Amino acid sequence: CMLHVPTWLLGKPIFSVDIHPDGTKFATGGQGQDSGKVVIWSMAPVLKEEDEKNENIPKMLCQMDNHLACVNCVRWSNNGVYLASGGDDKLIMVWKRAAYIGPSTVFGSSSKLANVEQWRCVSILRSHSGDVMDVAWSPHDAWLASCSVDNTVVIWNAVKFPEILATLKGHSGLVKGLTWDPVGKYIASQADDRSLKVWRTMDWQLETSITKPFDECGGTTHVLRLSWSPDGHYLVSAHAMNNSGPTAQIIERDGWKTNMDFVGHRKAVTVVKFNPKIFKKKQKNGSSTKPSCPYCCCAVGSKDRSLSVWLTCLKRPLVVIHELFDKSIMDISWTLNGLGILVCSMDGSVAFLDFSQDELGDPLSEEEKSNIHQSTYGKSLAIMTEAQLSTTIIENPEMLKYQQRQQQQQMEQKNAAIREAAGTAMSAPKVASMVNGESLEDIRKNLLKKQVETRTADGRRRITPLCIAQLDTGDFSTAFFNSIPISGSLAGSMMSSQSNQQLMSLDSNATNSLGISKPSLEPLAASIKPTDDAVNKDGVNATSASAAPPVSSSSVLTTPSKIEPMKAFDSRFTERSKATSGTSAVINTNQTAIDRLKDQNLIKENKPKDILESSSDSEEKIPATKPLSLPKRKLELEAEIVEKKKKGRPRKDSRLVPVTLTVQSPAALASEKDATCISAPALALKLPTPIPQKSFTLQVSSDPSMYIEVENEMTTVGGSRLSRLKCNREGKEWETVLTSRILTAAGSCDVVSVACEKRTLSVFSACGRRLLPPIILHSPISALHCTVLNYAVMTANKHGSDTSVSQILLTQHGIPVMSLSDGKAYCFNPSLSTWNLVSDKQDSLAQCADYRNSLPSQEAMLCSGPLAIIQGRTSNSGRQAARLFSMPHLVQQETTLAYLENQIAAALMLQSSHEYRHWLLIYARYLVNEGFEYRLRELCKDLLGPVHYSAGSQWESTVVGLRKRELLKELLPVIGQNLRFQRLFTEYQEQLDILRDK
């Protein structure tokens, strides 16, 4: 066991510490200057002495002083995406990293305090009427619990903040600690009322209240952080008493028995924290005589300033570190690998302890742990999370190579960007980034020309600010972010420190497992931060002194002698103005004056109603045509309440006429490959046409395990209604969206086709990929049937159209394309003898699709070819608009997929190989980024074709002149970017290798 106290972490009281699940950073919460303070720190300098000494490695990543009062608790969600903090201001704040924003400084602070990472508050949870003492995420991150001195525990719906699922009432004293059962069945709370209560998550009712071990307790511990063992068997309380001695009470899950405790601390136990790992005895030289039981490890911190670490298989503590701090221990956090802990104290310091596997034992893998849960409790809530994916072992050296190359590229890009920005940032505040040929500066200028200024009723100027980014998504437009680049070396070293996650403590004072003396704290006092004032003043002096020579240069004070009188201004910077004019003056006026003003309807700030009226007045004056402020006017998502569909076996569709006519023309026979589609002959038969329904489900006759579900107009996005097609086959499910109501559907195990109200027929693969652009039917659909690879379409003939042809062109491959006056374009498909829709100006899919992240680079967007000519340039406005519809991510994904598939199919139809490849790559990237495995797999399978030659194969090795396997080779590096797909990557990599060797 090695101990390390980082000196740079000293400061005001630290009440809470928590290590991020990925192990690269940790958060502290406590008292700030005049507010509560949450700080996110880099873990590397704690782990490695050389990183600690390296001034280029930032120690602090981000600080947030948004809490009005002391922060009592900080906790990362299990997936590492969120940080929750609770404080004396009665609030819980939930933080999320804004990934699209680069490092930036806090405005006005010296550059050293730059926030390397941007964490912003995404939710503020208000419910408690007193200080929030502890917060805890449930094992599956679906719930967040908080407890408070208001005697309650609140369970928040973490999927839908700030929804409250339950308020647990029952404690009669300040609730000071919370812990979830690792399998999610219970939550336990400990309070000053000398009780520990266990609540059921099933109905949020009290399971048991344990009081006996706490009878003798006095209520003066600041926190009572209890903990549940990772195997779920034991719950260990904070401050309990046994024979007048402070203990940590062990409570057995089985019957809530209280027969054991951890004894030895001289003062109250403030915090207990179980190691997340379950251990088993280290096997020595293979001479394992009897298999030992798995055991848990627990750290106990106390007001007596010492820390003890226990193994549940030992009667005595493994380690006791006396007088680790000057004041009470407040919180403990284990690293995910279970070999290190951070301990924080009221004295404002944090200590890191490093254990070896020899000391603790061999940790069980997550799988083994999960098996223990499942064997003991059935299904466990602790499911495989994203965070655990990051610890996935890379099995394939090729995959590793791609990952490394990718990291390197990112680093190079970042460095290049930093170099570029650093070059320009020196000369002027201008930012050199270019967006579509426009510099950021130009964009700003243009925006500001459009600044809307109005007059309020009393003649005051009122500016409508330009909204440059929404907050909720954390997805900021990169065009506008306000970042200040950090130096290249700094970013580079940061990166290297992150990639190197080796855990090491280089503390030379390392001793054996027992009895560590107090580490020297002497030099710490010297490192007190200068106050803001001093820093700023120094800054002024430094700037003016160093920049003295160039006399006429801009933005510097030229004469050093003039600096001295500036001190006279100091108070002006920091003291609030005394009623200079306007509102504050109004507040200070006497009663009669106010009455008078009231009559005149002038005191805006004091009268809420007035200001509301006046503001709405002026809003009306805002011209409606202001494109860039559009995001503010969020379009309400007119989400219609979808009728609950009947579960269970869907009935067979009986609405269609049972008679079907299958007519095959010679043309269709010639192309038996994909599909056969014939319009109804000019028989004088009057066929019924199906009427659109809200939703329907049908079972595919050829494959009874396959259902097709249709939900028409399930959501409205950007003014157009989307209908959802869902297909379920043996538990595998896919979904897609269409812009027209679906009338009928049919499917087989290979294809699914649907006919829409707009007289289009769409064909999808077994995994939901669109195979063809919408085929235009001459007349409304009547019946649709589908066999293995053929399907018959029967349409009822009805003519009549009011649109005219606006343009006809012939591509270089001789494909006729017809553009109509309604903005739609069709091309003729000779193999099917049909017209297919290839472009629709009003297509809402195009407006909603958001695949920015999957674009290779800016210039690649400009892909020329017949499709681009027909569709015109894909406008940026469409992508920007995607943000303002505020649609659920799922819908966005579906629209994006549907759009990209349309594009691929259209490019294919137009035989535009260049564009086909372009859209295929974007599509693949999108599938990789969003994790759509089935579709990705199907795509790869199609591109690879049969590995072994077979005569009956209908697979063609090329598509629009491109070799499919070459395309697959291009896709593999893309697939390699997501570790999740490493199996897929390996599989296809190997098969390609086999093919190459042949």
Place this chain on the structure above:
Amino acid sequence: MSRVSVLGVSVLENPSPFGRPLRFQVQFECGEALPRDLEWKIIYVGSAESEEYDQVLDSVLVGPVPAGRHMFVFEAEAPNPSLIPESDAVGVTVVLITCTYLGQEFIRVGYYVNNEYTDPELRENPPLKPDFSQLQRNILASNPRVTRFHINWDGPSDQMEDIENVDPEPEGVLSASCTSAKGPGTALGILPENSMDCM
């Protein structure tokens, strides 16, 4: 928590002749939509000696403010030379940008301003009576001094309803209440060193 945080202020057209308007581009972020407008002010400090010579160059309402990042340009006329003491015309002074919400100032951004003659001749031998037409205003844009104040973002609502209870300086009271009861001093009090309860 502060609902509005100022992300940055850019000084536009700097340096510029003394008589030209001052232009600042302000970027701020708002965590939650504000039901009321923000009020921004530009104050030119005429003399270090006394606030008497402060000139409020302009004040403007900014709204509506939904959650998100926003930006606007705040332009104000140049200070009135006749209100500036002659002895303070040339040299260093300060310009302040303040923002208030519900009458409570929550941020103050201050810049040093240097006014000097561009003509070396005038610089060597400045005229007794300052010639403002020859003065160049240079705002030390790289070094803003930012002071933030805690205010009650929900407004001193009770006080607003009941005008008789309006505190002359509501912000003073509020900032006091915002300061934590758990400073280092009181933190000690929470944990008396010789606590016996658990011995």
